[in-house]
Amino acid sequence: MSRDVRRLKYGPGRIAPVHFLSLIGTLALAVAPLPAVAQNPPAATSIPAAAIPVPDDMALAKLLWSTMAAIDHANKTGNYSVLRSLGSPGFQQGNSVENLAAVFAVLRQERLDLADTLVFQPVYEFPPAIVQGLLRLRGTFRMRPRGVQFDLLYQWNGGWTLHGVAVRSIAMTQDLAPGR
Numbered sequence: 617m618s619r620d621v622r623r624l625k626y627g628p629g630r631i632a633p634v635h636f637l638s639l640i641g642t643l644a645l646a647v648a649p650l651p652a653v654a655q656n657p658p659a660a661t662s663i664p665a666a667a668i669p670v671p672d673d674m675a676l677a678k679l680l681w682s683t684m685a686a687i688d689h690a691n692k693t694g695n696y697s698v699l700r701s702l703g704s705p706g707f708q709q710g711n712s713v714e715n716l717a718a719v720f721a722v723l724r725q726e727r728l729d730l731a732d733t734l735v736f737q738p739v740y741e742f743p744p745a746i747v748q749g750l751l752r753l754r755g756t757f758r759m760r761p762r763g764v765q766f767d768l769l770y771q772w773n774g775g776w777t778l779h780g781v782a783v784r785s786i787a788m789t790q791d792l793a794p795g796r
Contacts, residue, residue, distance in 0.1 A: 684731075684783075686778075696717050706779060753766065
């Protein structure tokens with residue numbers, strides 16, 4: 617079994633901090649302010665959403681785990697500005713920092729540690745797919761005693777950016793059917 621496949625099967629593993637720090641550096645560059653001319657690339661360089669395939673398993677895992685880490689950090693610090701900045705233009709327009717704090721208030725009150733999701737493999741409710749030009753990831757991290765359900769939308773903006781997010785804790789029971 618290759619190292620990449622093992623990492624997907626068992627989660628980020630012991631080398632996750634190095635990869636996560638690399639990801640943080642890459643994301644920091646991605647959200648750095650650009651000159652006004654570069655903020656709106658010409659239409660000729662944009663790729664139609666229909667032409668963009670669903671990412672491979674490794675890219676999906678990175679998207680999902682980085683989103684969970686970003687939400688976890690925002691919940692722990694009370695600072696939702698980075699989470700907002702990582703979002704698509706529509707996400708940023710529709711969500712103020714204060715609004716995001718209100719959306720995640722229940723998770724903060726529950727003291728749900730979303731960092732735990734970084735060591736669990738997600739169970740998708742249905743395969744990740746492009747729906748109306750958005751990448752949708754919906755599933756559960758089956759942790760005990762409380763699992764985490766997620767429904768995430770990403771928009772292509774030269775790379776996948778968070779466009780919609782719903783995360784909640786759920787009680788995990790023995791009779792939870794696969795795919796639910």
